[in-house]
Amino acid sequence: MEALAAHAEEHDETGDLPAKGIRAVHDAGLLTWTVGARYGGPGGGLAGTVRLLAALGQGDPSVALISAMTLFAHAAQARTGAWPAGVYASVLAESAERPTLINALRVEPELGTPARGGLPATVARRAGDGWELTGHKIFSTGAPALRWMQVWARTDETPVRTGAFLVRGDAPGIAIDRTWNHLGLRASRSDDVTFAGTPAVAALDLAEPGPPGGDPGGLRSWNALGIGAIYLGVARAARDWLVRYLHERVPANLGAPLATLPRFQAEVGEIEAQLLTAGTLLDTLAARADAGEDVPAGLAKTVATRAAIDAVQRAVALIGNAALTRNNPLQRHLRDVLCGRIHTPQDDAVLGAAGRSALEGPR
Numbered sequence: 001m002e003a004l005a006a007h008a009e010e011h012d013e014t015g016d017l018p019a020k021g022i023r024a025v026h027d028a029g030l031l032t033w034t035v036g037a038r039y040g041g042p043g044g045g046l047a048g049t050v051r052l053l054a055a056l057g058q059g060d061p062s063v064a065l066i067s068a069m070t071l072f073a074h075a076a077q078a079r080t081g082a083w084p085a086g087v088y089a090s091v092l093a094e095s096a097e098r099p100t101l102i103n104a105l106r107v108e109p110e111l112g113t114p115a116r117g118g119l120p121a122t123v124a125r126r127a128g129d130g131w132e133l134t135g136h137k138i139f140s141t142g143a144p145a146l147r148w149m150q151v152w153a154r155t156d157e158t159p160v161r162t163g164a165f166l167v168r169g170d171a172p173g174i175a176i177d178r179t180w181n182h183l184g185l186r187a188s189r190s191d192d193v194t195f196a197g198t199p200a201v202a203a204l205d206l207a208e209p210g211p212p213g214g215d216p217g218g219l220r221s222w223n224a225l226g227i228g229a230i231y232l233g234v235a236r237a238a239r240d241w242l243v244r245y246l247h248e249r250v251p252a253n254l255g256a257p258l259a260t261l262p263r264f265q266a267e268v269g270e271i272e273a274q275l276l277t278a279g280t281l282l283d284t285l286a287a288r289a290d291a292g293e294d295v296p297a298g299l300a301k302t303v304a305t306r307a308a309i310d311a312v313q314r315a316v317a318l319i320g321n322a323a324l325t326r327n328n329p330l331q332r333h334l335r336d337v338l339c340g341r342i343h344t345p346q347d348d349a350v351l352g353a354a355g356r357s358a359l360e361g362p363r
Helices: 001-014 020-027 046-059 059-080 086-094 218-250 262-290 296-322 331-340 349-359
Strands: 101-105 125-126 128-141 144-156 162-168 174-177 192-198 202-207
Touching: 001 020, 001 046, 001 059, 001 331, 020 059, 020 262, 046 059, 046 218, 046 262, 059 101, 059 218, 086 144, 125 192, 125 218, 128 144, 128 162, 162 192, 218 262, 218 296, 218 331, 262 296, 296 331, 296 349
Parallel strands: 101 144, 125 144
Antiparallel strands: 125 128, 128 192, 144 162, 162 202, 174 192
């Protein structure tokens, strides 16, 4: 965590890919934490991944998010075995030597997030025995460093099918446009990626499109709880800074640290209560998911990110002007944690589904 935090401010300022942080995660053996035991990996479960992502998010959430995409991909492969054996073997061999990043590229300019339905505009066409892709993806986290892209596309067949197409990051016909200029998670490099007749190595899970809400690899809980954990980590970093500040700040008219004042103690207590509740919820549901239960992961993500956002906002309100000074990490934590509201699954979709389920249940 400390190794990531040491460079987080630098990466936030420049918006450059956090290569040092990614290397640190790789060197610690954490990028392959979820590689399945059948492939010789640790077989890390969701509970451990939630704790890992919370720790990475506490150090640098951009590094955490980039790492999460790779961890989720390995976890899906452990469950589905969807990647061709030879291709995945090469991924693992390369992962032993250097950071080998993977991400699913799904969001498009016209469609937005596919979680709300619709067909991708990205098209896969037959090219000999394989496929070629043409299309445009946005919000492609870690884009310039991705070794493998799982590109969601539609075929040009009748009837149309959709699925993920495996593309190497160094394949011809790929253009990465540095469009990411976000308020928070500035170093995640979630840039635009354009494909122009780009060859795909393999097609995965091709099927006629159905209603939204599919769960390839059974990883919906992984995404929701893992993403929630990253933002919980951000809030913990803000809490840690706040505690240090309150001990170090000694106003002349008080003659004692702000940490001695009951008002500040009570507010920090509120923050502690929120972070304890959110962390316990994520950890408990992740363990239950590992045990095979169907858990309300989307609701947990909503609860956790709301708690994280409120905790950071409380810290800002408590400190005042100093909290929003650019050389103070608290303003960075505030900008980063606000991204939790935007991340899929989004609150309106989660709460609407939960409400419908409750209203349609026994009365």
